[in-house]
Amino acid sequence: KAIWDTDNKDEFDAKWNIVVTKAGLIDHPWLSSMFDLRESWVPAYARQFFAAAMSSIQRAEGSHGFFKQYISRRNSLIDFIIRFERALSHQRQKELVADHIDAFEVAQCILPMPMNKQMATLYTRTLFQKFEQELIQSTTCFLELKTEDASKVVFNVSERKNWETRVAEVVYVKDSNHASCSCKRFEFVGIICKHILALFRRDQIEYMPDKYILKRWKKTAKSGLVSDANGNEIKDSADPGLLIKRSTMSRLASDVVEDALMSEEGCELLSETLKSFQVKLKLLKDGPSNNEVGGFSSQTQYMKDHKRVRCKGRSKGVTGAKEKAMKRGIRHCRECGHIGHDRRQCPALNTP
Secondary structure: OOOOOOOOHHHHHHHHHHHHHHHOOOOOHHHHHHHHOHHHHOHHHOOOOOOOOOOHHHHHHHHHHHHOOOOOOOOOHHHHHHHHHHHHHHHHHHHHHHHHHHHHOOOOOOOOOHHHHHHHHHEOHHHHHHHHHHHHHHOOOEEEEEEEOOOEEEEEEEEEEOOEEEEEEEEEEOOOOEEEEOOOHHHHOOOOOHHHHHHHHHOOOOOOOHHHOOHHHEOOOOOOOEEOOOOOEEOOOOOHHHHHHHHHHHHHHHHHHHHHOOOHHHHHHHHHHHHHHHHHHHHHHHOOOOOEEOOEEOOOOOOOOOOOOOOOOOOOOOOOHHHHHHHHOOOEOOOOOOEOOOHHHOHHHHOO
8 A cells, every 4th residue: 555555755655664663674674675776666756757557567467467368378389379369369359349439439427527528529438437537536625725926826635535634736837827736647647637627627627728638548549640660651551441350350260270279170171171262262362364354355255066975875866757657567447447557548438
């Protein structure tokens, strides 16, 4: 608590003395050496430097905690690479979803104040929630005029927290219209603190001045010119829709590969399928030949007769009249009962 819950140097030194006195460790050599090096590791001594409220240890622990969800020490090298790529793919997917929410949705405001509505449209969802908490806590702060002269005004801003009263000092410079606080939250985190917000509320400032709004926390932080190490402009030609498709297909491919690695049959099946799919994609990529325009060939094409193909078995050929007569058999007359003629040629009917 003495390390992380202090806003200035004097407050840390006072809490440190209370802790070591109660524990009887005032003359402890290691603690004494650490106290002498407090400017190197105590956040209260580095709050004048912007760090987005993160220390180097927190950044490392955050990365470790994120990758532990996907990677373990029992993974092989190939499995590690696949899971590592999958973790990055999931992280990119979450970022795209968050960007989509920030672009098309506006956060609901708890306090119906113009400044709160203003920041809801400018800040990302995560940063707006942090700002709104500061704005809510500013309503419980009390201002007391400490000193005033021709150039600046100094206020003591007190608040009740955890059954103790904490006081911060806010300095307002008249010429530059700039307010700074002893807690150094704006310098360290990049978000205006509740103590300065209490001063704005007292002076009836309804909208946040632009100089207190950092671009890195805005929804449009990724827009604008981006330069490399040499100062050259980096142009972004990527389509947002294409990025979403790429992220979705990359995640699907990662899941398929992970499932295929469970068995040799799955690896062989996936390998054969990918090779076949790669050939089809190449044919699709090549498209029609160069001599075709608009789906039609520029040269005249002639339709040729199909080649004659001999059927299986012996051909029956053409049946002659003699063969047809032989197949019909001997004629039999139904009138007289004799053979050799039929009813049309019967002598009995033709006799006058």
